[in-house]
Amino acid sequence: MSPVKRVFSGTPYEARIGYCRAVLAGGFVHVAGTTGADLETGDMPDDVVAQCRNALDRIGSALAEVGARFEDAVRVRYILPNPDDFEPCWPLLRERFGDNPPVATMIVSGLLDPSMKIEIELMVLAPPDA
Helix, strand or coil, X not given: CCCCEEECCCCHHHHHHHCCCEEEECXXXXXXXXXXXXXXXXXXXXXXXXXXXXXXXXXXXXXXXXXXXXXXXXXXEEEECCHHHCHHHHHHHHHHHCCCCCEEEEEECCCCCCCCCCEEEEEXXXXXXX
16 A cells, blocks of 8 residues: 655645645545635735636645646535635636546535635545556
């Protein structure tokens, strides 16, 4: 059995709450719920599409660290406080997942900070050599 590999993205919440961005284990990469703070500044954009893009970029970085890809995603969960914010993100999500979309669930729920408009959690098939 392969060892567990943890990926940290350096957000302040990882250390304060006690989690990591992703875990490679059991043939899968499990990516923690990821919100849309700007990767460079840490600022939260006002726009849900910008937040969605930032979250996907942060997730993509974690996947790349273990050699995984969005194309191998098997499950995604979207969590949004406002269900009306989901549809504007659809084109970006279709683009990112391409012709191999995962199964998906959208949940309406409050998030840790009121400025957060979307959180994305992902499960991806691990690369064969992982």
